Structure formats: structure tokens, C-alpha cells
Amino acid sequence: MSLSITLTVNAVPRTIALDDPRVTLLDLLRERLDLTGTKKGCDRGQCGACTVLVDGRRVNSCLALAVSLDGAEVLTIEGLAEGEVPHPVQAAFIEHDAFQCGYCTPGQIMSAVGLIREAQAGDDPERVREAMSGNLCRCGAYKGITEAVLEAQRRLAADAEEKAA
Amino acid sequence: MNRFDYVRPATVAEAVAAAAVPGSAYLAAGTNLLDLMKGGVMRPARLVDLARVPGLDAIEALPHGGVRIGARVRNSDLAYDPGFARRFPAVAEALLSGASAQLRNAATVGGNLLQRTRCAYFYDPASACNKREPGAGCDAREGENRLHAVLGWSEQCIATHPSDFCVPLVALGAVVEIEGQAGQREVLLEEFHRLPGTTPERESVLAPGELIVAVRLPGEAAGFAGHARYVKLRERTSYAFAVVSAAAGLRLEDGAIAEARLALGGVAAKPWRVPEAEAALRGARPGAEAFRRAAEAALAEARPSGDNAFKIELARRILVRALTLAAAGTPERLPALPASPHAPHPGVSLYG
Numbered sequence: 136m137s138l139s140i141t142l143t144v145n146a147v148p149r150t151i152a153l154d155d156p157r158v159t160l161l162d163l164l165r166e167r168l169d170l171t172g173t174k175k176g177c178d179r180g181q182c183g184a185c186t187v188l189v190d191g192r193r194v195n196s197c198l199a200l201a202v203s204l205d206g207a208e209v210l211t212i213e214g215l216a217e218g219e220v221p222h223p224v225q226a227a228f229i230e231h232d233a234f235q236c237g238y239c240t241p242g243q244i245m246s247a248v249g250l251i252r253e254a255q256a257g258d259d260p261e262r263v264r265e266a267m268s269g270n271l272c273r274c275g276a277y278k279g280i281t282e283a284v285l286e287a288q289r290r291l292a293a294d295a296e297e298k299a300a
Numbered sequence: 301m302n303r304f305d306y307v308r309p310a311t312v313a314e315a316v317a318a319a320a321v322p323g324s325a326y327l328a329a330g331t332n333l334l335d336l337m338k339g340g341v342m343r344p345a346r347l348v349d350l351a352r353v354p355g356l357d358a359i360e361a362l363p364h365g366g367v368r369i370g371a372r373v374r375n376s377d378l379a380y381d382p383g384f385a386r387r388f389p390a391v392a393e394a395l396l397s398g399a400s401a402q403l404r405n406a407a408t409v410g411g412n413l414l415q416r417t418r419c420a421y422f423y424d425p426a427s428a429c430n431k432r433e434p435g436a437g438c439d440a441r442e443g444e445n446r447l448h449a450v451l452g453w454s455e456q457c458i459a460t461h462p463s464d465f466c467v468p469l470v471a472l473g474a475v476v477e478i479e480g481q482a483g484q485r486e487v488l489l490e491e492f493h494r495l496p497g498t499t500p501e502r503e504s505v506l507a508p509g510e511l512i513v514a515v516r517l518p519g520e521a522a523g524f525a526g527h528a529r530y531v532k533l534r535e536r537t538s539y540a541f542a543v544v545s546a547a548a549g550l551r552l553e554d555g556a557i558a559e560a561r562l563a564l565g566g567v568a569a570k571p572w573r574v575p576e577a578e579a580a581l582r583g584a585r586p587g588a589e590a591f592r593r594a595a596e597a598a599l600a601e602a603r604p605s606g607d608n609a610f611k612i613e614l615a616r617r618i619l620v621r622a623l624t625l626a627a628a629g630t631p632e633r634l635p636a637l638p639a640s641p642h643a644p645h646p647g648v649s650l651y652g
Contacts, residue, residue: 138306156306156347159334179335180403192376192405198331199406202306203351246402253401255380261636268538269400 145214193249365519445606457500524549
């Protein structure tokens with residue numbers, strides 16, 4: 136069975152022929168589109184390493200069938216920076232030492248981008264920690280991650296204010 | 301994962317017809333189904349994808365104050381819908397206490413009702429499980445069973461239903477709208493899930509191929525909005541299933557309880573409404589004594605299914621906690637840790 140789907144991946148429209156409906160979004164990104172920034176950790180929706188944005192919302196790409204997302208817009212870690220300029224969340228992760236080994240980091244960063252878009256946590260570190268609880272970090276960089284998310288959120292809000300003025 | 305046929309119907313009627321083929325399963329977000337398929341626990345021959353079926357996405361206000369929630373509404377969209385959260389705060393709190401933000405952004409209302417138990421023996425194809433393979437036996441009976449059922453279980457199955465969302469829903473009298481080849485019907489959520497008995501593989505009243513299209517809450521359910529809470533005890537602070545949980549809603553008149561709604565989660569194969577405890581509270585003054593009496597009534601029939609006798613007293617205490625918090629009034633804003641017993645509750649004394 137051949138199934139053809141269209142996805143906009145990091146702002147580039149793509150038509151993709153799938154020979155098998157079993158392909159998850161995660162495997163499609165990594166194995167077929169060579170976008171290996173998105174990581175496979177548990178592959179069961181427990182660790183968050185595979186987090187990407189689908190139609191602007193953070194989801195676990197390991198628990199989504201690619202074929203079912205026909206027509207969707209997908210944003211991965213590769214699509215976040217503006218050329219060589221890192222996204223404010225990426226910059227804040229570097230400044231706050233929000234990782235050690237880095238394996239969970241693309242998922243953490245995409246989750247943080249989703250969290251900031253959701254705009255539910257405010258500046259409360261407890262709400263940020265709760266909202267990031269779907270992303271595990273075995274190195275235990277949680278303190279830096281929380282600081283980075285709060286810092287990036289402040290910076291994005293200031294940028295938006297500057298643009299509006 | 302097994303191979304399967306994939307179909308993407310364009311209407312409810314097409315979906316129901318496609319799923320009438322034996323071995324079919326509906327696919328919504330797939331957050332539970334794909335996990336089970338990856339583990340070889342479920343092996344559907346055909347997936348009927350609901351992604352393109354229209355009419356399943358709305359949160360509609362009904363006359364007389366009720367609400368109709370489409371089966372494909374995402375957990376987070378429902379929890380953050382301001383009109384919904386204001387009128388049914390315990391439901392929003394339960395939703396936000398479940399899973400992770402990523403999963404809540406994907407997982408759907410219909411899928412939540414139909415999610416499978418988290419019993420480790422059900423998830424492990426090398427273990428005996430009557431639910432997965434009728435007649436095979438139950439390795440949970442002599443295994444790690446401290447989180448298993450204390451109400452409504454049978455010798456064949458001691459698994460629990462893992463939903464948070466269903467707990468306040470069942471307390472508030474939710475109705476499940478179902479479509480099948482024989483037409484439409486509706487069932488009270490309280491009667492939707494089945495207890496295991498001798499057929500633990502049959503988890504709900506759905507006939508093969510029937511589809512949940514919506515869940516309704518009646519207008520009277522909004523009458524509890526001022527005093528409604530969900531409390532969930534987990535083995536870690538966040539992102540875990542309930543050890544036990546409780547939803548409580550109170551309608552107070554002249555300082556007394558005019559009507560109470562109570563349900564427990566994590567204790568049985570279904571969300572467990574406790575009408576005896578609700579009756580015990582009618583006319584009572586809210587307070588520790590009345591709440592403890594209600595909790596005793598709620599767990600009167602409970603018995604351990606293994607190393608889980610502690611869950612019975614824990615459930616009583618969580619019920620008292622939920623009632624205490626509900627009586628104090630629904631907070632303006634949910635705590636940073638929704639439903640957590642560790643969340644600070646300003647102005648509420650929890651220890652008498």
C-alpha cells in the first residue's frame with residue numbers, strides 16, 4: 136500500500152510517499168527526512184526527547200502516526216534558529232547551562248517553546264516545572280532548564296513589546 | 301508493531317461502516333493505542349482514522365447550562381476553555397493533573413474514556429492476563445499489585461481504570477453519546493464502563509464498531525462550580541497515574557450541604573461514583589466529622605486484592621481532603637500543581 140501525504144516541515148512544504156502506515160512522525164523525521172535533531176528516547180511517550188510542534192502545539196512525535204497528520208505543519212529543533220542566530224530559548228539554554236549530555240535538549244527546547252506559546256505558566260517557577268514534567272533529563276539539569284525557560288519567556292515578551300512599540 | 305490496513309473515512313457514517321469489519325480499531329490521537337501496538341498488546345488489523353471526520357471537535361454550550369464535548373476535543377483545549385473551566389472546575393483540574401503537557405495537547409476526550417488499564421501484566425505479553433487473552437490467568441494476583449483495585453474487582457482481573465478526567469465526569473452525571481450501525485444511543489458514564497467479572501476483556505458497553513461521538517454534562521452539574529475539587533495522590537509529584545484520587549462537588553445552602561457529588565479514581569476498573577457517601581452528606585454541616593462519615597460509607601465494600609490494603613484508608617483520607625478543599629471553595633486559579641495534595645491551599649486547614 137502506498138500512501139502519499141503532505142507536511143510542511145520547518146516552513147518547507149513536502150510531499151512524502153509512505154510505503155507503510157506504521158511510520159511515526161518521529162521515524163519519518165529521523166529516518167526519511169534526515170532531521171536527526173529530534174531524538175528517540177523511550178519511543179513510548181514517557182521521556183519527551185521526541186517533542187516537536189505540530190500545528191504550533193508541542194506533542195510527542197513517537198506517539199503520532201505520520202499518515203494521520205496529513206496536511207499538518209511541523210516545527211523541529213532544526214527549524215528554530217534564524218540562520219546562525221539561535222532562537223531565544225536556545226540562547227537561554229546555553230546561558231543557563233541547561234544541559235550536560237544534550238540528548239534530551241532538543242525535546243526540552245521544543246517543549247519550552249510550546250510552553251511559552253501556551254502562556255499558562257506565567258513567571259511562577261513551580262508552574263514552569265509542572266509544565267515541563269513531560270521532559271526527563273537524566274543528567275538532572277532541571278534547575279538550569281527552569282531558569283532558561285523563565286529567561287527566554289521574559290526575553291520573548293520584551294521582544295514582542297519592542298516590536299509593538 | 302503489527303501490519304494493519306489504514307482507512308480515513310470522511311463522515312461518522314463511513315467511520316462506523318469501516319469499523320464494522322472485525323479486528324478494526326478507531327484511531328484518534330493514538331497516544332495510548334500506538335503505545336499498546338508497539339508493545340504487541342493490541343494488534344488491530346485495521347485502523348479507522350478519525351482525523352478527517354467532521355463534527356467531533358466542538359465544545360458546545362447547551363440550553364439549561366449543560367455542555368456537549370466532541371469526542372476528538374483535545375484534553376488541553378477542554379481544560380483551558382475559559383467557559384468550561386469556570387463552570388466545571390473539577391473537570392479542568394482533573395484534566396490538568398493527567399499525563400504531560402505534550403500528551404494533553406494530543407489526547408482526546410473519547411480516547412480518555414477508552415484508555416486501557418496501566419496494569420504492568422496487561423502491558424507485558426509474556427505475563428498471563430485475562431484481559432489481554434481471555435482464560436490465560438492473572439499474574440497480577442500473585443505479583444506486584446499494590447496499585448491494583450480495591451473495589452469491584454474479580455478473581456479474573458484486579459486492574460484499575462487509569463483516567464483522571466472520568467472521575468469528576470462520573471460524579472457530575474456525564475452522558476456518553478454513541479453512534480453505531482444500528483443508529484445513535486446514549487449511556488450514562490456511570491454505566492459505560494464494565495466491571496471485570498468473568499469477562500475482563502469487555503471493558504465498556506460499546507458493541508464492536510460503535511463510536512463515541514460526544515460526552516455531555518447536564519446543566520445541573522454547573523451548580524457545583526463554587527465548591528468543586530479533584531485531588532490525586534501520585535507516587536511522584538507530577539506526570540504519574542493516580543494511586544487514588546477523588547472528585548468532590550458540594551452545593552451549599554444556609555451553611556449546610558444541599559447536595560454532594562463524589563467519585564473515586566484508581567480504585568476500580570471504572571470511575572467509581574459513591575452514591576452512599578453522597579447521601580450521607582445530604583443536610584449535614586460541612587466538616588471533618590461529616591466528611592469522615594461519608595468516606596467510611598464510600599469504602600464500606602472495599603477489600604484488598606493483594607498488597608494494597610493501604611489504598612482503602614488512603615482513599616478515605618483523599619476523599620476527606622477533596623471534600624475539605626471543596627467546602628473551602630473552588631480557588632480563583634488552579635494551584636501550580638493541579639490536584640496535588642502537596643499544593644499549598646491558603647486559608648484551608650487540612651489537619652483539623
